[in-house]
Amino acid sequence: MAYVNPQQILTVEDLTVSFDGFRAVDGLNLYIAPNECRVIIGPNGAGKTTVLDLICGRTRASGGTVLFKGRDLLKMREDQIVHAGVGRKFQTPSVYEDLTVLENLEISYPRGHSVWGALAFRRDGEVMDRIAEIARTIFLADALDEKAAFLSHGQKQWLEIGMLLIQDPELLMLDEPVAGMSVAERVKTAELLNRIVSDRSVIVIEHDMKFVADIATRVTVLHQGKLLAEGSMAHVQADPKVIDVYLGH
Numbered sequence: 001m002a003y004v005n006p007q008q009i010l011t012v013e014d015l016t017v018s019f020d021g022f023r024a025v026d027g028l029n030l031y032i033a034p035n036e037c038r039v040i041i042g043p044n045g046a047g048k049t050t051v052l053d054l055i056c057g058r059t060r061a062s063g064g065t066v067l068f069k070g071r072d073l074l075k076m077r078e079d080q081i082v083h084a085g086v087g088r089k090f091q092t093p094s095v096y097e098d099l100t101v102l103e104n105l106e107i108s109y110p111r112g113h114s115v116w117g118a119l120a121f122r123r124d125g126e127v128m129d130r131i132a133e134i135a136r137t138i139f140l141a142d143a144l145d146e147k148a149a150f151l152s153h154g155q156k157q158w159l160e161i162g163m164l165l166i167q168d169p170e171l172l173m174l175d176e177p178v179a180g181m182s183v184a185e186r187v188k189t190a191e192l193l194n195r196i197v198s199d200r201s202v203i204v205i206e207h208d209m210k211f212v213a214d215i216a217t218r219v220t221v222l223h224q225g226k227l228l229a230e231g232s233m234a235h236v237q238a239d240p241k242v243i244d245v246y247l248g249h
């Protein structure tokens, strides 16, 4: 059994992946605390999305360690990682357009792994209470019967976050969640993330620095697959290396 540091929910050490000899992520260390919102920033191609792909099992690492509550994620399949409590949202929203908000949340409700569990699923009180709670959290309580196709882009992003939240992940990873959102939607998304982080840790990849300032507990700056800087928003914003490769552009 690996040593579990209660100060960290996720321990990433010396994480490396090479694509045909090119190191997209190169010896990365990352330590995520419970109830932390960590924002990863950096120029295009820095390796940000690849880091999330490695943590969620979508891409296989060439080397290093990824421990989630002491469990070695690099030895687990993508579905096992989800089941262990790691949720991942990709950049483009992937909701079921033909289903209503309620149905999208309902099919995302965890109900065990067996086929029988899925078949025996009922809209019981517990499930409906949870759906109502999540719908309030994602600002869609009044849109439960709306088909997802008719939602705005921002609302689709929130719905997808809700589909992850209903599984109650202890670590939620979001890739550019406010891309394409209006200013008002960005403000509400920051409010949403600040609320949900009281029950879990969140890792967000983001380019909008106003949004980063609104949500980040700490900021990690990647450059060419390596850690360039880390700390509070004020700390990384004042770092000449960060200004040079990213913020100054």
Ligand SMILES: Nc1ncnc2c1ncn2[C@@H]1O[C@H](COP(=O)(O)OP(=O)(O)OP(=O)(O)O)[C@@H](O)[C@H]1O
Pocket (backbone or CB within 6 Å): 019, 024, 042, 043, 044, 045, 046, 047, 048, 049, 050, 051
């Ligand atoms: N499966 C892959 N095969 C080959 N190269 C890849 C693969 N995935 C990522 N890369 C390369 O790794 C580098 C890092 O890509 P990644 O998408 O992680 O960067 P990023 O920091 O998320 O960039 P952006 O801000 O543009 O999304 C890029 O040069 C990319 O082309």
